[in-house]
Amino acid sequence: MKKGFVYLVGAGPGDPGLITVKGKECVSLADVVIYDYLAGEQILDFAREDAELIYAGKIGGAHNHEQWQINDLLVEKALSGKVVTRLKGGDPFIFGRGGEECEALKTAGIGFEIVPGVTAAIGAAAYAGIPLTHRNVTTSVAFVTGHEHPDKDESEIDWQRLSLGSGTIVFYMGVKNLPQITSSLLEHGRAPDTPVALVRWGTRPEQQVLEGTLSDIAEKARKAAFKAPAITIVGEVVKLRETLRWFDSKPLFAKTVLVTRSENQAGEFSAMLAAKGARVLECPTITLLPPESWGAVDAEIERLASFDWVIFTSANGVNFFFERLAAKGLDARAFADCRICVVGAKTAAHLASHGIKADLMPSDYKAEGVVAEFAKLDITGLKFLIPQVDKARDVIPKGLAAMGGSVITPLTYRNSTPDNIPAKVLQALEEKRVDCVTFTSSSTVDNFAAMLGENRMLHFLEGVKVAAIGPITAKSCRDIGLNVDIEPEKYTLEEMTEEIVKYFTI
Numbered sequence: 001m002k003k004g005f006v007y008l009v010g011a012g013p014g015d016p017g018l019i020t021v022k023g024k025e026c027v028s029l030a031d032v033v034i035y036d037y038l039a040g041e042q043i044l045d046f047a048r049e050d051a052e053l054i055y056a057g058k059i060g061g062a063h064n065h066e067q068w069q070i071n072d073l074l075v076e077k078a079l080s081g082k083v084v085t086r087l088k089g090g091d092p093f094i095f096g097r098g099g100e101e102c103e104a105l106k107t108a109g110i111g112f113e114i115v116p117g118v119t120a121a122i123g124a125a126a127y128a129g130i131p132l133t134h135r136n137v138t139t140s141v142a143f144v145t146g147h148e149h150p151d152k153d154e155s156e157i158d159w160q161r162l163s164l165g166s167g168t169i170v171f172y173m174g175v176k177n178l179p180q181i182t183s184s185l186l187e188h189g190r191a192p193d194t195p196v197a198l199v200r201w202g203t204r205p206e207q208q209v210l211e212g213t214l215s216d217i218a219e220k221a222r223k224a225a226f227k228a229p230a231i232t233i234v235g236e237v238v239k240l241r242e243t244l245r246w247f248d249s250k251p252l253f254a255k256t257v258l259v260t261r262s263e264n265q266a267g268e269f270s271a272m273l274a275a276k277g278a279r280v281l282e283c284p285t286i287t288l289l290p291p292e293s294w295g296a297v298d299a300e301i302e303r304l305a306s307f308d309w310v311i312f313t314s315a316n317g318v319n320f321f322f323e324r325l326a327a328k329g330l331d332a333r334a335f336a337d338c339r340i341c342v343v344g345a346k347t348a349a350h351l352a353s354h355g356i357k358a359d360l361m362p363s364d365y366k367a368e369g370v371v372a373e374f375a376k377l378d379i380t381g382l383k384f385l386i387p388q389v390d391k392a393r394d395v396i397p398k399g400l401a402a403m404g405g406s407v408i409t410p411l412t413y414r415n416s417t418p419d420n421i422p423a424k425v426l427q428a429l430e431e432k433r434v435d436c437v438t439f440t441s442s443s444t445v446d447n448f449a450a451m452l453g454e455n456r457m458l459h460f461l462e463g464v465k466v467a468a469i470g471p472i473t474a475k476s477c478r479d480i481g482l483n484v485d486i487e488p489e490k491y492t493l494e495e496m497t498e499e500i501v502k503y504f505t506i
């Protein structure tokens with residue numbers, strides 16, 4: 001049988017953006033991904049749908065798997081002909097036991113490659129705003145384990161040389177032993193006022209930094225009940241954080257924001273919030289489905305040229321309509337004889353991606369704004385096609401009909417409610433860890449309430465700030481008993497993000 005192959009990949013310190021391009025490729029091509037506690041879970045999203053994902057982590061020293069078991073697993077999977085990606089937090093060769101895993105592979109005659117990663121010291125220091133070396137401050141840096149093998153009688157660390165010989169010292173796995181580490185450094189001559197920073201869950205939205213000096217940091221950490229996983233940075237460079245801090249000073253840092261948009265739409269909004277430092281939890285409340293039958297849409301596509309205007313009220317409407325056009329072997333040229341109106345810049349952008357520039361985009365994104373815009377024209381006798389979602393408001397069709405237009409509204413896609421709330425979201429709600437919930441349409445409000453049950457939802461959202469994208473969504477919130485705290489003037493995701501930032505920074 002063909003032998004498999006193993007990629008030993010550094011996943012970086014947690015921010016999924018910090019994996020290397022090559023590392024990401026290895027995750028996406030693997031038959032089997034064997035991952036650790038510290039390898040950020042989001043990186044697993046890059047894996048193939050059908051890849052086998054195996055957790056081989058150790059949590060806080062409690063070994064789910066012993067190292068020899070992991071070695072055996074790697075060998076076994078590779079021998080059965082699989083391409084295995086062994087994903088390890090940070091860099092595989094820095095306190096990662098990657099060396100031992102490679103030795104096992106070598107012995108078994110299995111081919112491997114090593115893809116380095118951003119190690120915790122480098123990642124966490126960068127995200128804490130602490131340059132590990134600095135021309136004016138220090139010329140060297142040492143990476144040291146703060147947790148030597150438990151069977152060793154005596155430390156192998158040469159404390160004398162380490163204390164005075166290295167400018168910056170970074171300890172991995174040192175939180176528990178912090179009192180011994182600091183006293184060893186002090187005993188061997190390092191100055192008591194040497195600055196020290198502990199960085200926990202560096203590069204992640206949960207990052208915590210505790211600052212002190214060699215003489216007081218152990219006591220501060222004890223008082224704050226500071227826990228692993230954290231690195232300990234010792235040296236004058238720590239002072240630079242005061243001026244260089246950039247990550248944990250973002251306006252929404254440490255705030256948890258719930259995004260309730262449909263799965264295919266959430267990404268963009270989540271990214272905007274994350275860029276402001278928020279920890280984003282996605283709870284899709286809408287699944288988009290095609291209509292049960294395409295009959296109505298197909299009939300209008302046949303006579304598209306007879307319409308004077310086509311009005312797209314959402315990006316989803318554009319996407320579903322064009323999907324159907326394509327299925328029938330047609331493209332944007334089918335609209336050659338119609339003028340096109342879009343509601344909202346997003347809709348315009350989606351239309352543009354199909355090669356069509358909208359003729360009209362009312363500046364007021366509400367349905368009423370669209371009617372007002374057409375009221376400026378004479379539309380008597382004109383034919384309008386409005387691809388609709390089910391349960392859409394009828395403001396536009398009614399308004400246009402009242403002005404003498406003839407309007408057809410074929411059902412182009414449907415909203416349905418997913419069955420389950422993701423476990424992560426439920427847990428955050430139960431533990432009162434959510435700071436803000438965002439609603440970007442009335443259906444997100446109604447579906448969220450339906451998925452949780454109204455009373456349970458009201459209970460979960462007690463004390464949680466509510467952001468609604470516009471007046472209609474806000475009304476839906478109020479109708480079910482929610483107070484709206486944040487409501488942008490312009491109904492766009494950008495404005496909504498800005499308003500949330502403003503709300504939490506005042």
Ligand code: SAH
Nearest residue numbers: 090091096119120172173201202229230231
């Ligand atoms: N191979 C890993 C280190 C594994 S040892 C690497 O190169 O980063 C585990 C230790 O790494 C933890 O106890 C902690 O000291 C450190 N560590 C890993 N991820 C971290 C993070 N995001 N923030 C702070 N420390 C981290």
